[in-house]
Amino acid sequence: MTISIAVASGKGGVGKTSIAVNLSLTLSRLGSRVVLFDADFGLANSHILLGVNPTKTAQDILVSKTPVQEVLAPGPLGLKFLSGGSGLTELLNLEVKARYELIRTLDVIQESTDVLVVDVPAGASDSSITFSSAVDKLVLILVGEPTSFMDAYTFIKAANLEAGVENFSIIVNMVESDAQGLQHFTKFQNIVSRFLNVKLSYCGHIPFSQRIRNSVVERKPIMLTKQDTAETRAFMAVAKSIQSTPKNEPKGVTFFK
Ligand SMILES: Nc1ncnc2c1ncn2[C@@H]1O[C@H](COP(=O)(O)OP(=O)(O)OP(=O)(O)O)[C@@H](O)[C@H]1O
Numbered sequence: 001m002t003i004s005i006a007v008a009s010g011k012g013g014v015g016k017t018s019i020a021v022n023l024s025l026t027l028s029r030l031g032s033r034v035v036l037f038d039a040d041f042g043l044a045n046s047h048i049l050l051g052v053n054p055t056k057t058a059q060d061i062l063v064s065k066t067p068v069q070e071v072l073a074p075g076p077l078g079l080k081f082l083s084g085g086s087g088l089t090e091l092l093n094l095e096v097k098a099r100y101e102l103i104r105t106l107d108v109i110q111e112s113t114d115v116l117v118v119d120v121p122a123g124a125s126d127s128s129i130t131f132s133s134a135v136d137k138l139v140l141i142l143v144g145e146p147t148s149f150m151d152a153y154t155f156i157k158a159a160n161l162e163a164g165v166e167n168f169s170i171i172v173n174m175v176e177s178d179a180q181g182l183q184h185f186t187k188f189q190n191i192v193s194r195f196l197n198v199k200l201s202y203c204g205h206i207p208f209s210q211r212i213r214n215s216v217v218e219r220k221p222i223m224l225t226k227q228d229t230a231e232t233r234a235f236m237a238v239a240k241s242i243q244s245t246p247k248n249e250p251k252g253v254t255f256f257k
Pocket residue numbers: 009011012013014015016017018019040043121122173174175206207208209210212213214216
């Protein structure tokens with residue numbers, strides 16, 4: 001069975017793309033056949049972090065009817081990459097039908113894929129909510145700042161009320177200590193549980209790391225290094241805990257259903 005995972009956030013710049021890329025590579029390292037879909041149309045940059053230069057994008061699938069397999073670009077560790085491109089931003093923001101069509105076209109990769117990871121645009125736009133609610137597991141990235149808490153809360157409220165999403169897997173990024181991750185999560189959970197009937201699961205934290213910063217410049221994700229570091233251990237732990245968080249039972253159009 002193919003599992004779909006979206007990596008989303010309320011606030012921008014909290015590390016969604018860094019985490020989507022490294023989570024995908026971690027799952028590849030753990031033996032899964034992974035497709036990373038960059039659904040951040042317009043601001044697509046996963047390929048830069050991944051060091052892949054895709055020649056075709058989702059636009060070729062929707063507009064030119066190019067077969068999905070021809071649009072997937074080969075990445076490291078057997079990972080396959082689907083670029084969102086920038087030409088579809090307006091179409092996808094405006095047209096529910098186009099978003100659903102794109103989700104359906106990915107059905108053909110179901111047999112050859114164990115995990116689909118979707119890098120979703122920041123915020124609670126219609127496009128973000130559609131892709132975030134079309135997956136089995138919705139991962140939300142949080143950092144320990146009031147603005148991140150506020151925007152993550154707004155995102156959860158929108159995903160819950162508009163699309164019926166009930167389960168959220170939380171990763172706390174850029175922490176200064178191991179204890180800080182759980183502290184931020186607990187504080188956030190206390191706020192959310194006062195107002196919303198949703199279930200938040202803590203999937204761990206990623207340390208604030210200059211190596212992660214540098215890996216963007218070098219276009220070599222941290223999970224491609226063979227060394228055992230605090231960062232690689234954190235991604236391994238996060239990938240494993242996501243595997244055991246509860247799945248959503250989405251009501252609308254979903255990947256591979
Ligand atoms: N754990 C970390 N430690 C240090 N820097 C980090 C960490 N995670 C991400 N960053 C840095 O934060 C910046 C934003 O990261 P990234 O592009 O992954 O965020 P994003 O949420 O995808 O942003 P956007 O909303 O623009 O798509 C980058 O410079 C990245 O290197």
